[in-house]
Amino acid sequence: MLTQFSRTELLLGKEAMQRLEGARVAVFGIGGVGGYVCEALARSGVGALDLVDDDKVCLTNLNRQIIATRKTVGRYKTEVMKERILDINPKAKVEIHNCFFLPENADEFPFEEYDYIVDAVDTVTAKISLVMKAKECNVPIISSMGAGNKLDASQFKVADIYKTKVCPLAKVMRRELKKRGVKKLKVVYSEEQPTRPKEDMSISCRTNCVCPPGAKHKCTERRDIPGSVAFVPAVAGLIIAGEVVKDLGQIG
Template sequence: MLNEFSRTELLIGKEALEKLKKSRVAVFGIGGVGSFVVEGLARSGVENFLLVDDDVVCLTNINRQLHASRKTIGKPKVEVMRQRVLDINPKANVDIVQDFYLPETAESMLQGDIDYIVDAIDTVTGKIDLVMKANQRNIPIISAMGAGNKLDPTRFEVADIFKTSVCPLAKVMRKELKNRGIKKLKVVYSKEPPLKPMESGDDCATGCVCPEESSKKCTSKRQIPGSVSFVPSVAGLIMAGEVVKDIIGKDNKNV
């Protein structure tokens, strides 16, 4: 009988599709990269999610974040993304946590069985701690490196963190993870040298358009990165593909 995942089943088979349905994936960071990770997984047949992000949709998210539109401005990203997943698959189970990932909040977030962790958060401290927690629990994890200040989506690669180059965030992560004894980490990163954002007449310090409900402000960043629709989205979909392949790979002849 035809269903919403019939075309996927033609590629990976019924058993692999069932495996995806039963898997629970935790996605940390539901922004430009993370929103497309969730979308790719939901449309691949994953039915169980944990979505973690403290932020609400801002006007400036519209250029690149899947859940951002005029109708969703001011709404929590995790709530908007949960509804989007349920619109795709009403049978999905989507747990959400609207909070900022920190070492001290990790234990309360990493609840229940988790088959795969996706790191799409911005802060180095949070990324390192999440990798450490995944390593301690023996949970597979994939981490997004820098997608801001990039224009060429064809430069993304999947690699072990210790085989990366060019990306400034990957450089910091390599050093910090090595110091903590981490031997490997699958990442998606770009070999495109980051561009320097152009100066504009807009000043977030005096003309912020972020919703009042937002717990974070772009003014807290030393430099606001530039972004476009077709770069973080590609990184997110690559990550979704890696998660799917890792979950079903050992048992699927087409992967």
Template structure:
């Protein structure tokens, strides 16, 4: 019988769809990149999604984030995500965590529950904590490097962290992982040289934060405000989502090879 995943099943096969239905994936950070990653996972039939973010939708998110609309400004992103996921797949179990994942609260999350973890966090200390814990537990993780201040959506590559270049965030993470004796990490990164954002006091959040009231991360307390657009973060999120789907079914042995029936 046809359903919303029929076209995907024509490509991946029934066994792969069943694998995805039984899978549980966590996405940490559901902004410009993470929101599109969740979109791929939901539309591919992943049976259980855990979304982590403490932000409310801000007007300045509307230019790039899938959950950001004029009608959702002021709403928590995890709430908007849950509603959208269920509008795609009512059977998907959504676990939402209105929180920023940090070293201080990392013990409250049992990462061993997840088949795959997606890191779309934008702070180095939190990214490292998540990567470190997944490494210790042998939980598959993919991490997004820098997607801001860039124009070329075709410059993204999938690689081990040790093979990245031209990405300032990847350089920092690579150095830290060596210190932690973590030998590898799957990442999506861009080889495009980032641009320097225009620091215009008339429109910069650094001077006039218009985010809905929240307890953390006021924009006026940030040293720089990253510039972004509609297509680059989205491309990164779509790439990550596809990698997660392929990795899950490959690990389960339900990935079609050379056109074989599954």
């Protein structure tokens, strides 16, 4: 019988599609990378998704985030993404968590029920905590390394964290994970040398924060405001989604 996933089934096969339909994936961070992860997972037939983020769509997200439009500015990213997923696949089960993942609230998430975890969060503290929780519960996890201040989307690679190079975030993650005895972690990272953003205060969120009312983290509080483009984080997100689909579908 022809379905919306028939073209995908032509490549993956019926058994893989059944595994994807029965899978529950948690995506932590629904931004430039995480939004495209969710988009591709929904279009690939993943049956259940948990979306975790406490940010609202901001005007400055329109340059790169799939959920960001003039109509969605000011709304929670999780809620916008849920609507989009259900427009794509009304049968999908979508749980939203309007909070940032932190070591302090790690026990509030049903990690043992997840079949896969996607780490698309920004802070090292949250990334490390996510990895440790995934290892503790024996759940597969894939982490996104830095996608900001980059222009060449062809430089992304999939590798174990200990085989990464160039990426400053990956360097910090290698050091911290080694301290904690973590032996391996699948990541998507770029070997492009990061570009320094132009120091023009007239276009910087540092002095012109336009975050929606009620935003938990203001740009004025951030240590650094990275530059970004439409195509780099999107590619990282799609690569991550591809890895999740192949792993869950037991393909290749």
